[in-house]
Amino acid sequence: MFIVVGVTGGIAAYKSVHLVRRFVKAGHDVHVIPTDDALRFVGPTTWEAISRNPVTTSVHDDVARVRHVSLGQSADLVVVAPATANFLAKTAAGLADDLLGTTLLATTAPVVVAPAMHTEMWQHPATRANIATLRDRGVHIVGPADGELTGGDSGPGRMTEPDEIADIALTVLAPKDLAGVRVVVSAGGTREPLDPVRYIGNRSSGRQGIAVALAAADRGADVTLVVAHVETDAAALARRHPRIQTVEVGTATDLQSVVEAAAVGADVVVMAAAVSDYRVAAVSDTKLAKETDDGLTLELVQNPDILAGLAAARPEGQIIVGFAAETEPDRERLLERGRRKRERKGADLLVVNEVGWSRGFEQPDNAVAIIGQGGNVVAERRGSKREIADALWDVVVTARRSRNDRE
Numbered sequence: 001m002f003i004v005v006g007v008t009g010g011i012a013a014y015k016s017v018h019l020v021r022r023f024v025k026a027g028h029d030v031h032v033i034p035t036d037d038a039l040r041f042v043g044p045t046t047w048e049a050i051s052r053n054p055v056t057t058s059v060h061d062d063v064a065r066v067r068h069v070s071l072g073q074s075a076d077l078v079v080v081a082p083a084t085a086n087f088l089a090k091t092a093a094g095l096a097d098d099l100l101g102t103t104l105l106a107t108t109a110p111v112v113v114a115p116a117m118h119t120e121m122w123q124h125p126a127t128r129a130n131i132a133t134l135r136d137r138g139v140h141i142v143g144p145a146d147g148e149l150t151g152g153d154s155g156p157g158r159m160t161e162p163d164e165i166a167d168i169a170l171t172v173l174a175p176k177d178l179a180g181v182r183v184v185v186s187a188g189g190t191r192e193p194l195d196p197v198r199y200i201g202n203r204s205s206g207r208q209g210i211a212v213a214l215a216a217a218d219r220g221a222d223v224t225l226v227v228a229h230v231e232t233d234a235a236a237l238a239r240r241h242p243r244i245q246t247v248e249v250g251t252a253t254d255l256q257s258v259v260e261a262a263a264v265g266a267d268v269v270v271m272a273a274a275v276s277d278y279r280v281a282a283v284s285d286t287k288l289a290k291e292t293d294d295g296l297t298l299e300l301v302q303n304p305d306i307l308a309g310l311a312a313a314r315p316e317g318q319i320i321v322g323f324a325a326e327t328e329p330d331r332e333r334l335l336e337r338g339r340r341k342r343e344r345k346g347a348d349l350l351v352v353n354e355v356g357w358s359r360g361f362e363q364p365d366n367a368v369a370i371i372g373q374g375g376n377v378v379a380e381r382r383g384s385k386r387e388i389a390d391a392l393w394d395v396v397v398t399a400r401r402s403r404n405d406r407e
Helices: 011-025 045-053 067-074 086-094 098-104 119-123 125-136 160-173 208-217 233-241 252-263 306-313 331-345 387-406
Strands: 001-008 029-034 077-083 112-116 145-148 152-158 181-190 224-229 244-249 269-271 279-280 300-302 317-328 350-356 365-371 377-384
Touching: 001 011, 001 067, 001 098, 011 029, 011 077, 011 160, 029 045, 029 098, 067 098, 077 086, 077 160, 086 098, 086 125, 098 125, 112 160, 119 125, 119 152, 119 350, 125 244, 145 224, 152 269, 160 208, 160 377, 160 387, 181 208, 181 233, 181 252, 208 233, 208 244, 208 269, 208 377, 208 387, 224 233, 224 252, 233 244, 252 269, 252 306, 269 331, 306 317, 306 331, 317 331, 317 387, 331 365, 350 387, 365 387, 377 387
Parallel strands: 001 029, 001 077, 077 112, 181 224, 181 269, 224 244, 269 317, 317 350
Antiparallel strands: 145 152, 279 300, 350 365, 365 377
């Protein structure tokens, strides 16, 4: 995909280096158009090195190719981050006194804008009117966030983080091949209490499951997202999504009851949550006191196998997807463990998720293999958790089409 990234003159320009890198790593052809003021923060050498394409700010460069028009005509997507108050005002007025301005007037591609400025500037009536004008024209506005600003100030006006901008920007072009599909997704890590203070848990942040839910909703699905102790910032975007209903749970048995009820009317169920395999036999009503140095012995009992139960009870046509977090370093043994687990659980698809001390959990990227019927590896992917989620839904959509064709 041909992506134009516009960068205007704000301190947040340094963050857009990561945004460009994210697009490039995903395989897109990225062309950066910085304004002259933006180059005071990040120079052209950096943009050229990261984007792997030449960078200019002038409409008078490469005149033979009519660059000031051709970039806009070629673009599949235009993203401007950061977008200053001055840029918003010029764009709302249709001004085109630099290469970024002419590109925006020459393009028919979707435009995504991520504002960044001090709170007073963001809240000024002129800026609010300019934002309203751009929205009326179909421009997608991302943020700004509420947080720390330059000069020690804090409040609304902080540029949304690059990964979130990238995720939202790419969803603008997402296929709507899940329109009308009812989806249930679990995310996060369950916790099994020992007493009112302590619990048995795991390191899952819920980011992968939330990415799965967001990707489904962006492709048109109606999603019930069941979250167990996820990171607050990871869940915020899902809670704001109009096609996602979020339900919070705590323990494995809590998650089981909510997911099983939601699955009754679902077309697809994705169990991405890290569910505790065991719980204590008896939870203490008071804090377990350390009175001696003899240690502590806990009696554990198995939690129900939620994935296997869902697979056994699924209605005709429903697709069940499981996740398996594994630390096996050998690829063939890893895949064989996944094949056995998929067969044992009865899932249609099993996403084998490579984890470790510094892989999978609490990391922005992930690496998975998706195992289908007969033990075949139907997809493998490394990348951001959103890219993993999109790859999973590509497989699910193909599986649904194949099933419908057979019927």
